[in-house]
Amino acid sequence: MQSKAANPDKYMRELPPDRVEAMTRLRDTILKNLPKGFEETMQYGMLSYVVPHSLYPAGYHCTPTDALPFMSLASQKNNISFYHMGMYMMPDLLTWFQAEYPKQSKGKLDMGKSCVRFKKMDDIPYKLIGELVKKVKVKDWIAVYESNLKR
Helix, strand or coil: CCCCCCHHHHHCCCCHHHHHHHHHHHHHHHHHHHCCCCCEEEEECCCEEEEECCCCCCCCEEECCCCEEEEEEECCCCEEEEEEEHHHHHHHHHHHHHHHHHHEEEEEECCCCCCCEECHHHHHHHHHHHEEEHHHHHHHHHHHHHHHHCC
16 A cells, blocks of 8 residues: 655645554654654655665665665555564564563564564554664664675
8 A cells, every 4th residue: 555645744644544643653753763864755655764865875776766765654454564674684673672572562563574563553562663763873774784785
């Protein structure tokens, strides 16, 4: 379910009523904890948090005209999806998150490679998401991205 919204505010205005509160709270949590240098934008039809071309001119290797992706947030048909590429590429970060999740959420962790799916809005661990968001600085993300790209 990709949105055609031109900007994050328009995306938020188009949300179904039952998703507004959780998505607003998640977005606010991300923005409050987002390390300096990352920017919020729309990418791939989702709210995205990227390293802008002004800091990383090479952009995303698959599509260099796109800024380097890091996190995304989307209201999907059956859940809210939170994508964090750091957990996909940084095993220690993934291990930390998986250990902390049951301590901070009533629900069971539903996760793919980089995607955490929230089916019950009451089970979203906002504090944990905030902690996760601030763990990776722009320079660290660029270094991890480049080291994995060269493999």
